[in-house]
Amino acid sequence: MEVNRAYASKLAKTTELFLLSSQKTLAYSADSLSNKMQDSNWLQTEANRLKFQIDSFNSVVISDNTGLTKAASPETLNLVGRKLTSAGSVRALEEKRAFISEAYISTLKNLIVVLFSPIYGEGQEYLGFVSGSIYLKDDNILKELLGEHYYKNGSYIYVVDREQRILYHPNKARIGEIVTDNTGMARMQETKEGGVLLTNSQGIDMLAGYADVPSTGWIVVTQSPLESSLLPLTGIMEQVILRTMPLAMLAFIFIWFFARAISEPLQQLADKARHINSPNVSVDIENINTWYMESLKLKKALLSGVKLIETQIFELRKDADTDPLTGADNRRSLMFRLNQFSVSEMPFVVLALDIDHFKRVNDTFGHPIGDEVLKRMTDIIRSFSRANDMVARTGGEEFVLVLKSMDVKNAYKIAERLRLAVFEEEFKTVGHISVSIGIAHWRVSDSITIDETLSLADKSLYQAKQNGRNQCVIAS
């Protein structure tokens, strides 16, 4: 755009110079004719000189103050003796001063621009004018200057006057046309010189540079298609992309690896956080490779969270499985373990134990003392259990001792020893008490359920109570 502006500016200045010097030539000639208006030979010679000495004008006319042609060159125009009625001539006679006309259609039907210079006599009386016409469509210096430019990339030059009439254009047919559909025209008329991105009458985007010719108000426009201006850039862009591609790929791969290395421990930690209740989650978290400080901090936070949860779960589980007074397992826990034994076909013996006349203990010594008896009783029963056996409190003063992998005979011996141990115990405040024990055996070969086994043990216990208490009874 700037290149176009500079070129348009140069052309506009050259045009201005040409017009001013042409006008000076006419003015000088007009001066020399002040006392020669009656000499038609002289006038014709002068007209020929102006026409043929330089190529500024396509025709030269010398008129008197009535518009009558006194001399015209080339003579083939046959204007001598004819009255001039064209717009320029009428204006020249009226204004009696030097000026450059707007473009108009001449008497001879040419599209012309005419330079007028008045002729004054020695007493300053108006005698007529000398005019030089430039035919916009024919050859002349101005056409050489403005009309002929050859570009390969679709650039071209045109000139418009104040009325936006085209004076020069590579397409001759358009000369004389008024431009109406050029989006940059208003701006050009307004600012006189500059650059503008416009859409021309063919709808093509153009980068235009423009400059005005001050003496005529013409605007010289040099414009190039936007697309052809950007075309080299596209090539450069392609080259830049091609050359930077390997580096960009390398950078991309590096970033990808690095991002993966960063995200991997986070991903794994998030995965473990999602399955926080799975077994061994702490070990899994511990094994995650947290190679940078932030992930390490996250791992530690997660581990302490897991530990807290595990502790709480352990506490809750313990609460759910144990009897709060004695710390023995409760009925829920008992059933769970017995079912486990049954599934794994592990034989066991159930001792259902009930304190005799416990109501009396409570009634005599009070409930808190009764509680102490229950706790001590638990300890005694526990002292008869082995590592994988189980002590459960199943009711107020009822207990169950489960003896794993044992036959009834041995179980009975243990039950008897337990009963005696209780009987011999000196309970604090209370003194001696006794227990009754019902014994039931479970084997997979007997095909009885856990509930049936417990029920059998209860029945035997009931039998022991019926038989007078402080004794052991084996289920039949």
Ligand SMILES: Nc1nc2c(ncn2[C@@H]2O[C@H](COP(=O)(O)OP(=O)(O)OP(=O)(O)O)[C@@H](O)[C@H]2O)c(=O)[nH]1
């Ligand atoms: N101190 C205390 N007493 C309890 C608890 N749970 C139940 N008991 C009492 O245990 C007693 C059970 O009485 P009973 O079922 O009549 O049986 P018993 O007096 O032991 O008589 P037999 O079993 O027939 O020998 C009741 O007095 C209950 O209040 C407890 O947690 N603490």
